[in-house]
Amino acid sequence: MDLGDRVKQARQLRGIKSTELDRLAGVSQGTTSRLESKQRGKFGGTATTVQRVAKALRVNMEWLMTGQGAMEEAEEDPIPNRAIAASIARDGGVDEEAIRAVLGMPVKEAETRTVLWWIDAFRAREAFLAQEREITGAAPAKKPTRARARAT
Numbered sequence: 001m002d003l004g005d006r007v008k009q010a011r012q013l014r015g016i017k018s019t020e021l022d023r024l025a026g027v028s029q030g031t032t033s034r035l036e037s038k039q040r041g042k043f044g045g046t047a048t049t050v051q052r053v054a055k056a057l058r059v060n061m062e063w064l065m066t067g068q069g070a071m072e073e074a075e076e077d078p079i080p081n082r083a084i085a086a087s088i089a090r091d092g093g094v095d096e097e098a099i100r101a102v103l104g105m106p107v108k109e110a111e112t113r114t115v116l117w118w119i120d121a122f123r124a125r126e127a128f129l130a131q132e133r134e135i136t137g138a139a140p141a142k143k144p145t146r147a148r149a150r151a152t
């Protein structure tokens with residue numbers, strides 16, 4: 001198994017087309033196809049190109065180049081949205097439950113669902129609850145202050 005075979009294997013495992021991989025990796029159109037079909041002379045690729053492909057596929061560069069080591073790239077942070085959730089918390093407008101949901105998103109789900117979708121969903125929920133409170137005359141629930149949120 002060579003470099004082209006490993007690129008194809010990883011791409012198919014991720015369920016993406018070669019044109020999509022070209023776009024994700026930021027390489028010229030057809031680069032992935034040439035690499036996979038072993039047209040090395042026409043590939044014209046550099047180590048940087050292969051590195052971009054590895055990053056887009058989320059595979060270990062050593063595995064992609066040599067077939068040695070683990071295929072999957074080790075994840076740096078098991079909670080990839082920690083900074084985004086902290087930003088949402090600082091900006092306000094989203095309740096504690098929303099922030100916990102964003103923080104708890106698994107990596108795969110975070111990649112398929114945008115954080116903006118979650119924010120819109122929680123804002124819609126807040127709007128619904130506000131409308132419900134207006135109809136029923138119930139007092140709005142208190143939002144936790146930063147000091148109270150840190151204490152819990």
